[in-house]
Amino acid sequence: MNGAWGQVAGIVTVALMLLFVAVWVWVWHSGHKEKYDRLARLPMADAEDRP
């Protein structure tokens, strides 16, 4: 592995880490709370047959 390739690999790794942090920030954005709370209940609707 030459030096230039190592630099590229390092930059890509840091970019992927930042992307992962961005996913956390995006998901925890307060604007999504109501939608996600509603979605968390979605499977419960399919239980009309429960005894």
Place this chain on the structure above:
Amino acid sequence: MPNTETYNDQVVRLFLLAAAVWGVVGMGIGVFVAAQLAWPALNFDTSWLTFSRLRPNHTFGVIFAFGGSALMGTCYYVVQRTGHTRLALPRLATATFWGWQLVCVLAMATMPFGITQSKEYAEPEWFIDILVAAVWVSFGVVFFATLARRRIKHIYVANWYYGAFIIAVALLHIVNNIVVPVSLTKSYPVYSGTVDAMVQWWYGHNAVAFFLTAGFLGMMYYFVPRQAQQPLWSYRFSIVNFWALISVYMWAGSHHLMYTALPDWVQSVGMAFSVLLLMPSWGSAANGLFTFNGAWKRVANDPAAKFMVLALVFYAASTTEGSTMAVKTVNSLSHYTDWTVAHVHSGAIGWVAMITIGSLYAMAPRALGRPAMHSKRGMELHFWLHTAGLILYVASMWTAGVTEGLMWRATDATGALVYPFIDSLIAIKPFYFIRFLGGLLIVGGMIVMAWNLWHTAADARARLIKPIPVPIPEPEPLQVPAPVPARA
């Protein structure tokens, strides 16, 4: 808005019953080959009855026939319910059922006769591989076409996992099965040597990742909240875990080739990514278990929920074990021993089979037009048979594996090996018998489930089931994609 659309559960019912049958067949073969290891005379000196010929039938039977049928059936069920829409392309969906059953029968009828590529979890020859690809692409077309006509704007997280499972398995299957056929029943891979091994274990590990993990997490993210009758503990966390899992899993395959001709740095990459995998694995397990918070009384009275809780415990345990075994120093003890067998079955019988059985018990009454399963006592019996069998299986194989590892590495003061190989075989023979007993209990439980499903399906067999109407929500303003109008 008048409600005239109904769910298409016909194909779901077919997959459900096929899963029950393949579960008994696949695990039954597993018990037979376990018996062969305890009593080698059971080979009967017949080539197609030997362990080496039948073992692929066990793995193919439980992973692709049992697991695949359960995954495709629940996928068709979940994508309709979470999208509030009817399954798209119903004829193609039915064709995927018959196509998949044909694949399973062809594979299991040819492998014992030596018609095999000799690649783990990818044994079927090229003409079956082409059929697998055609069925799989059709499955993907039905799934994504149904997603496209959903009436809920957001794609529910279970569908993200099912989608990743479909796309990744197609990619893995095609790349690992690029071969040159030399006759109808024989082909050779285009890869050779270490590259072939690396491609095979990139496939093999990601078959675990995307078939046995992502697909079953899709099942878990729908059926756990449904059965707990509680909202998913953290929807946000489920999204983070999804992206973490699919980003990391692809790079861990080389941990299957520790201490081989594979370059050392590739082995180290596999080890590092395997340890990273702990985070999304524990995240999903915690999300599922916390969803039961406040509903533990329901768990005590509901065998389907019991299966799900224990499945999540074993998911956390077996992924922790897997990450640990990928560390080179631990791997030097565990590799080639029955510890690996214990780990695989802790994941397969503990996580995969239990989340499948729990989900099938949750889905079956609804799909089969009954208020509940035919026998709750049968479900309870199944739970305890399965749990007892699982504990016997993994405890015996852990003990056998560590015994083998320690005996193989033992050296005296001169550096010579202390034990001849035969001594380690003699030492572990009692554990092979215990493993056989464990397997027997598990298959017994599967037979109880098949009996229970058969009786629960009485109305379905008599064609008395009324289709379930799709609850059609009011469209959101400027909804994209636009909701599909109701149709008869």
